[in-house]
Each structure stands twice: as structure tokens, then as C-alpha cells.
Amino acid sequence: MEKLIDFKLVFTEIPKLLEYLPTTLLITFVSMIIGLIIGLLLAVIKINKIPVLSQIAAVFVSFIRGTPIIVQLYLTYYGIPIVLKYINYYQHTNLSVNAIPSLAFVLLAFALNESAYNSENIRAALLSVDKGEIEAARSLGMNQWQVLKRVTIPFATVVALPTLGNAFIGLMKNTSLAFVASVVDLTAEGQIIAGSNYRYFEIYLSLSIIYWILTIITERILKVLENRLTIFERAAELGLDTVQDSRLFNPFVRNKKSIVSGEVAR
Amino acid sequence: MIKIENLTKKYNRQTIFQDFNLEIATGEVVGIIGPSGAGKSTLLRCLNLLELPDEGKITIGDDTYVAPKVSVKDKIQFRQNSSMVFQQFNLFRQKNVLDNVTEGLITVKHLKRTEAEKIAKDEIENVNLTEHINKYPSQLSGGQKQRVGIARALAMHANTLLLDEPTSALDTELVDEVLSTIKEVIEKNEDQTVVIISHELSFIQDVATRVIFFDDGKIIEDGTPDQVFNNSKNERTKQFLQRYNRKSLVTK
Ligand SMILES: Nc1ncnc2c1ncn2[C@@H]1O[C@H](COP(=O)(O)OP(=O)(O)OP(=O)(O)O)[C@@H](O)[C@H]1O
Numbered sequence: 020m021e022k023l024i025d026f027k028l029v030f031t032e033i034p035k036l037l038e039y040l041p042t043t044l045l046i047t048f049v050s051m052i053i054g055l056i057i058g059l060l061l062a063v064i065k066i067n068k069i070p071v072l073s074q075i076a077a078v079f080v081s082f083i084r085g086t087p088i089i090v091q092l093y094l095t096y097y098g099i100p101i102v103l104k105y106i107n108y109y110q111h112t113n114l115s116v117n118a119i120p121s122l123a124f125v126l127l128a129f130a131l132n133e134s135a136y137n138s139e140n141i142r143a144a145l146l147s148v149d150k151g152e153i154e155a156a157r158s159l160g161m162n163q164w165q166v167l168k169r170v171t172i173p174f175a176t177v178v179a180l181p182t183l184g185n186a187f188i189g190l191m192k193n194t195s196l197a198f199v200a201s202v203v204d205l206t207a208e209g210q211i212i213a214g215s216n217y218r219y220f221e222i223y224l225s226l227s228i229i230y231w232i233l234t235i236i237t238e239r240i241l242k243v244l245e246n247r248l249t250i251f252e253r254a255a256e257l258g259l260d261t262v263q264d265s266r267l268f269n270p271f272v273r274n275k276k277s278i279v280s281g282e283v284a285r
Numbered sequence: 286m287i288k289i290e291n292l293t294k295k296y297n298r299q300t301i302f303q304d305f306n307l308e309i310a311t312g313e314v315v316g317i318i319g320p321s322g323a324g325k326s327t328l329l330r331c332l333n334l335l336e337l338p339d340e341g342k343i344t345i346g347d348d349t350y351v352a353p354k355v356s357v358k359d360k361i362q363f364r365q366n367s368s369m370v371f372q373q374f375n376l377f378r379q380k381n382v383l384d385n386v387t388e389g390l391i392t393v394k395h396l397k398r399t400e401a402e403k404i405a406k407d408e409i410e411n412v413n414l415t416e417h418i419n420k421y422p423s424q425l426s427g428g429q430k431q432r433v434g435i436a437r438a439l440a441m442h443a444n445t446l447l448l449d450e451p452t453s454a455l456d457t458e459l460v461d462e463v464l465s466t467i468k469e470v471i472e473k474n475e476d477q478t479v480v481i482i483s484h485e486l487s488f489i490q491d492v493a494t495r496v497i498f499f500d501d502g503k504i505i506e507d508g509t510p511d512q513v514f515n516n517s518k519n520e521r522t523k524q525f526l527q528r529y530n531r532k533s534l535v536t537k
Pocket residue numbers: 296297301319320321322323324325326327328
């Protein structure tokens with residue numbers, strides 16, 4: 020009888036799959052960044068109750084939250100060509116769908132999806148910033164943009180980081196739907212390999228291992244980031260006068276007090 | 286020099302000031318006293334444009350602000366004529382003491398970091414916090430926090446210092462250290478115009494060159510500390526002082 024499960028294959032196919040890791044990471048990072056920027060815009064629109072725009076934003080967020088991501092991907096994939104044809108017809112332009120890489124459809128769909136989900140978190144985080152600090156910044160003579168950059172966003176980042184981190188991890192896994200727009204990412208490559216050797220189970224096991232490890236690494240990085248960003252409120256508890264020892268931010272170093280008191284050699 | 290002409294300020298339909306006038310000479314130390322809701326904070330916040338007046342003219346130094354129309358740029362420019370010390374300190378919690386003080390110098394005045402730090406260190410020294418320079422606000426006592434607030438305000442080198450109840454959020458045992466810091470700061474720079482709102486009447490009597498008793502958006506009494514505290518002929522002032530003196534006797 021043929022081997023039921025080829026365990027060796029689970030690992031030997033990993034390097035081949037990893038060739039497509041950059042695509043997965045690219046989609047994740049680019050959509051996240053665009054999603055954060057649009058999400059911030061949506062949040063600012065909502066906070067300032069800008070007429071018309073805030074109603075449009077509300078409908079957009081509700082629509083994105085109310086529909087599955089795979090449906091949104093298909094909508095973008097089939098919708099953009101229609102929009103282009105429409106523009107070509109009425110504006111007498113000659114825009115070609117083929118000139119747009121399919122990756123762009125995927126990035127757009129994921130970025131819009133992220134922006135809708137992030138906008139609520141960003142809004143709540145922006146609102147949690149101390150009004151007194153904003154006033155102090157204004158009274159020093161900062162303009163609105165400087166206040167946003169120097170006071171509001173830094174604090175909102177700390178507040179939003181855990182939720183945005185989860186969103187990032189969620190997005191990383193959701194990018195496995197990119198095949199819908201015929202983009203070859205980790206999962207799509209897995210499907211291609213499995214389609215030729217019929218070892219579906221093994222390949223999906225390899226994929227799960229890769230995604231799992233990616234998630235664990237991301238969680239670790241987020242933890243380091245969180246430790247670093249919250250040092251201002253933990254400084255007393257850590258007994259810090261100056262924050263210089265990088266090991267204080269290292270999540271693998273447990274006994275931070277001993278670093279401070281110099282018990283652990285530098 | 287501060288000159289307020291025909292100031293009108295409303296919150297929604299509630300009028301706080303109507304055709305209000307006040308002139309303060311350079312170097313004066315003005316103590317503002319008065320009951321809660323009198324409009325003391327509103328007046329200070331109008332001087333710093335944290336609240337925008339509805340009508341009137343405010344001059345600080347050579348700079349005149351004419352309400353209500355003004356460009357964002359002019360507003361920001363005008364704001365830099367005065368610096369503010371807040372009741373709740375309002376320190377930047379994510380920045381250590383040094384960065385709290387350099388923040389305005391770097392972001393607003395565009396000084397180089399080294400220059401900003403030099404100025405900041407001087408001011409931090411003036412409020413006796415040099416040994417805490419690298420601490421975060423979460424590591425400081427209320428009194429220390431407020432002294433950082435004072436250093437941050439002074440570092441901007443505006444000629445007018447505005448203090449809105451700088452000690453009323455502090456535990457009683459921390460009030461004196463902040464008051465004595467304020468006193469030192471006032472004595473150190475005689476050209477600086479200071480407007481301070483406080484319920485610490487004996488402190489006001491001690492440091493102010495002029496005391497204004499305020500009620501209902503109007504100046505009820507305006508004179509030297511001795512005139513207002515010891516020889517007031519005004520019934521409302523006397524009542525207010527009696528109540529506060531009794532209060533401070535009880536707390537002591
Ligand atoms: N942002 C605001 N919106 C609406 N009303 C306000 C606002 N700020 C102050 N007021 C009202 O304006 C009046 C004057 O307030 P203000 O804070 O200037 O008084 P104050 O003399 O500083 O009192 P206190 O001693 O309690 O600080 C009060 O009736 C207050 O309720």
C-alpha cells in the first residue's frame with residue numbers, strides 16, 4: 020500500500036512554498052499600511068462629524084463589516100474591469116484592465132477591508148487621548164497637525180496596538196484568499212504543488228506550519244513593541260531612572276528588576 | 286503688557302464676559318481671586334486663545350488679536366506670547382521630564398535638540414528637578430509634576446506666564462513646594478508679567494503686586510494686596526474673603 024501520509028514531504032516542500040512568502044508578506048504589509056491610513060482618515064471624519072463624508076464612511080464601514088471578505092475580493096476582481104470599461108466609454112479613454120496587475124486588486128480589497136475594521140479601533144484610541152495633554156500642546160503653539168503627530172497619534176498607538184496587532188495577524192491569514200484574484204501567494208502555490216502530486220493533506224500541513232510560525236513570530240514582535248511603547252507607564256514599577264538597557268524590552272528576559280539594580284552583568 | 290478691550294465671551298447662550306476691559310502692565314504679578322464659576326479660567330484661556338473670544342481685542346506685548354476673525358497662523362503666533370500652567374499639570378505622559386520641556390522648543394520653535402536641551406536643563410534646574418530629569422510623569426509626585434509644568438511653560442520664554450490654580454489638584458503637603466517654586470520663578474524674572482488664579486489667599490497676598498476680585502464676569506475689586514485683603518470696602522469681597530479665611534483656618 021502507498022504511504023497514507025508522507026511526513027517527509029510535509030517538510031521537504033516547505034522551502035518551495037517559502038519562495039512565495041514574500042508575496043504573502045507584501046500583501047499583508049501593504050494592505051495593512053494603506054488600511055491604517057484610510058482607517059485614520061475614516062476615524063477623523065467620524066470624530067469631526069464632517070457632513071456627507073461621515074454618512075458615506077458609516078455606510079462603507081457597515082457594508083464591509085456586513086459582507087464576507089471573499090465576496091469583497093470577487094467584487095473588486097470583477098468590478099474594476101466594469102468600472103474601467105465604463106470610464107473608457109464615457110471619457111473616450113483607453114484604459115486596459117490587463118495593464119493592472121492582479122496583485123493590485125488584492126491589495127485594494129484587503130486595504131479597504133482593513134480600513135473599515137481599523138477605523139473603529141482608531142477612533143476609540145484617538146478619543147482616549149487626554150484632552151489636557153492636547154490642550155498643553157496647543158498652548159505651546161503647536162498646530163493641529165503637530166498635535167496629532169506629537170501627542171494624539173503616539174498615545175493612540177499605544178491604546179490601539181493590541182487590537183491592530185490582532186488585525187494584522189488576521190490579515191496575514193486572510194491573504195490566503197488571494198488566489199481568488201489569481202495571485203500566487205503561499206496558499207496558492209501550495210494548491211499548485213498539491214495539484215501536481217496529489218499530496219493535498221501534506222501540503223496543507225506544511226502551510227499550516229508556516230502560517231502558525233509566522234503568527235507566533237508576529238505575536239513576539241508585537242509583545243516587544245508593546246513593552247517598548249508602554250515603558251512610560253511601567254517605568255516606576257521597573258524602578259527605572261533611565262531607559263537604556265535594551266534587554267528591558269526583550270520579552271525573553273524575565274527578571275528586569277535585576278538588570279536595573281545591576282545584579283545581572285551588562 | 287496685557288490689554289483686554291471690550292472682550293465678549295459666550296458659551297452657547299451663556300454670556301461669561303460682556304464688554305470686559307483690563308490692562309496689566311509689564312512685570313505686574315496679578316492674583317485673580319473669586320468664587321467658582323466667576324469666569325477666572327475663561328479669562329486666562331482667552332488670553333492663551335484656548336478659548337476664542339467672540340468679540341473684542343486682546344493685546345499682549347506688540348501683538349494684537351482681534352476677535353473673532355483670525356487666521357490659524359495668527360492664532361498660533363499670538364498664543365506664543367503667553368505660556369500656561371494647568372491645574373491638572375497636563376504633562377505629556379509618554380515623554381520624560383527633559384522631553385516634556387524640550388517639546389515646545391523643538392516642535393514649535395524649531396530649535397536644534399542640543400540647544401533645546403540646554404534651555405530645558407536650565408529651567409529644570411530652576412524648579413529643582415535636575416535629579417529627576419530622565420523620569421516619566423508616572424514616576425513623579427504631584428508637586429514634582431507641576432514643577433515640570435512650570436519648567437515647560439518657562440522654557441518657551443514667553444513674556445507672560447499664566448497659572449490657573451496651579452496647586453489646587455495637589456495634596457495639602459505638596460502645595461508649599463510648588464508655591465515656593467512659583468515664588469522663586471516670579472522673583473527671578475522681574476520683567477515677566479504673571480497672572481495667577483489661586484485660592485491660596487495668603488500666597489497671593491505674599492507674591493502679587495495687584496489683586497483682582499472677580500465675580501460673574503466682572504471686576505468687583507482691583508487694587509494692591511493690602512487694599513483688597515485688609516481694607517476692602519466692598520461687601521462681596523469681604524464675604525468671599527471671610528468664607529475663604531474660615532476655610533483655610535479649618536484646613537490648617
Ligand atoms: N467649555 C465650556 N462650555 C460651556 N460652559 C463653560 C465651559 N467652560 C466654562 N463654562 C462655564 O463658564 C462659567 C465660567 O467658568 P470658569 O471655568 O471660567 O470659572 P472659574 O472662575 O474658573 O471657576 P472655578 O473656580 O470653579 O475654576 C461657568 O458657569 C462654567 O460652567
